[in-house]
Amino acid sequence: MRRPGLQYPASPDAPKTFTGGFTRTVGVLVLCLSATGSAFAQEGDPKRGEQVYKACKACHQVGAGARNGVGPHLDGLFERTAGAIEGFKYSSAMKKLGAEGLVWNEFTLDQYLEKPRAYVPGTRMSYLGMGDSRDRTDVIAYLKALSQEAPAEDPTKANGDRPEIGSVAMQLEGDPEYGEYLSSECVTCHQISGRADGIPSIIGWPKEPFIRALFDYKTNVRSHQVMQNMTVNLGNEEIAALAAYFGSLDPQ
Numbered sequence: 001m002r003r004p005g006l007q008y009p010a011s012p013d014a015p016k017t018f019t020g021g022f023t024r025t026v027g028v029l030v031l032c033l034s035a036t037g038s039a040f041a042q043e044g045d046p047k048r049g050e051q052v053y054k055a056c057k058a059c060h061q062v063g064a065g066a067r068n069g070v071g072p073h074l075d076g077l078f079e080r081t082a083g084a085i086e087g088f089k090y091s092s093a094m095k096k097l098g099a100e101g102l103v104w105n106e107f108t109l110d111q112y113l114e115k116p117r118a119y120v121p122g123t124r125m126s127y128l129g130m131g132d133s134r135d136r137t138d139v140i141a142y143l144k145a146l147s148q149e150a151p152a153e154d155p156t157k158a159n160g161d162r163p164e165i166g167s168v169a170m171q172l173e174g175d176p177e178y179g180e181y182l183s184s185e186c187v188t189c190h191q192i193s194g195r196a197d198g199i200p201s202i203i204g205w206p207k208e209p210f211i212r213a214l215f216d217y218k219t220n221v222r223s224h225q226v227m228q229n230m231t232v233n234l235g236n237e238e239i240a241a242l243a244a245y246f247g248s249l250d251p252q
Contacts, residue, residue, distance in 0.1 A: 043141070044137040044138045044139075044140055044141025044142075044144075045138045045141060046138070046141040046142040046144075046145050047142075048138040049138035049139040049140070049141050049142030049143070050142050052130075052135045052138055052139040052142070053139050053142055053143070055127075055130075056071075056127075056139070058070070059071035059125075059127075059209075060072070060073065060074050061073050061074070062074035062075060062077075062143060062146045062147055062149075063075070063146045063149045064149040064150065065149075065150075065151065065152045066149070066151045066152060066155065067151065067152045067155045067156070067157070068085065068087070068088050068155045068156055068206060069206060069208075069209045070205055070206070070209050071125065072085045072088045072090075072155075073085070073151045073152075073155050074143055074146070074147050075146075075147050075148075075149055075150060075151040076147060076151070077104050077109075077143060077147040078104060078105055078106075078143075078144060078147060079103060079104070079105060080103065080104050081098045081101075081102070081103055081104075082094055082095075082097050082098035082102040082103065082104060082108075082120075083095040083096075083097065083098035083099075084098055085155070087155070087156040088155075088156070089203070089204030089249075089250055089251055090124075090251065091120075091122050091123050091124045091194055091195075091251040091252070092122065092251065092252055093120055093121060093122030093123055094120055094122075094123055094124075097120060106140055106144075109136075109140055109143075110133075110136050110137070110140065113129065113130045113136045113139070113140075114129055114130060114131065114133075114136060115128075115129040116128075116129060117129075117196070117197075122195060123196070124194045124195065124196050124201035124203065124204070124251045125196065126196040126199075126200035126201060156206070164212070165215045165219055166211045166212055166214070166215035166239070168236050169211045169215070169236040169237075169239045169240045169243075170207065170208055170211050170212075170240075172236060172237060172240035173240070173244075174207070174237075174239075174240030174241040174242070174243050174244030174245070175237075175240075175241045175244060176241070176244040176245040176248050177245075178237075178238075178241040178245075179241035179242045179243070179244050179245025179246065180245045182238055182241060182242055182245075183242060183245055183246070185230065186202070186230075186242070186246075189226075190202045190203075191203075192249070193251070193252040194249070194250075194251025194252055195251075195252075201251065202246050203246060203249045203250070203251045204246070204247065204249055204250060204251050205243070205246060205247055206247060207240075207243045207244070207247055210242070210243040210246060210247060211239055211240065211243050214231050214234065214239050214242070214243075215231075215239070217230070217231045218231040218232060218234065
């Protein structure tokens with residue numbers, strides 16, 4: 001969606017600034033803006049948006065006390081500069097666009113949610129996109145309401161003890177060097193760069209959601225056969241070590 005030399009407009013009606021000759025891009029952008037403007041002509045339904053948001057809950061928290069997970073928390077999302085939450089491991093692509101002026105609002109979120117990898121090439125978000133414009137309008141309305149709450153005092157800190165499968169491994173201090181030794185089979189599929197092209201990124205995940213995901217496969221809560229085979233014989237120390245290693249890496 002974005003091209004070099006094009007600065008992101010803040011809204012469909014905002015003036016567009018170009019620093020190069022991108023006539024074809026202008027035409028594409030105008031079409032996109034027209035379509036998006038039509039979507040926002042209708043009022044979003046936050047109640048319906050709450051249902052749509054269920055697809056996002058595995059990675060993102062929003063509302064009072066929200067914390068970072070696989071994705072950053074979404075409190076204070078609107079008018080937040082992209083890639084700006086301290087302590088969260090964003091892709092270099094997201095941080096770069098934030099430094100160039102990308103700010104989240106109704107318009108930019110709509111564009112990103114439609115096709116995340118097209119809007120931010122190199123994002124480590126593996127979600128393929130939300131094609132229905134009504135779904136996007138409604139989930140943005142829901143996020144506008146919930147994101148006004150304050151996040152946890154330290155959004156990077158795990159929730160602590162709670163009764164769940166994998167909680168023993170979560171309490172261990174994993175050895176990242178041992179995790180690197182164990183990771184050889186993981187990186188035959190998952191890209192060490194953190195890119196999510198074709199397979200989800202696991203680079204930079206916080207410890208708690210990483211361990212929870214592995215136990216979900218280990219106990220057949222998640223149904224991917226390869227991951228079930230990979231995790232079935234892993235013990236707590238091995239899983240904690242893998243979490244420590246992959247969590248220590250920065251997405252490129």
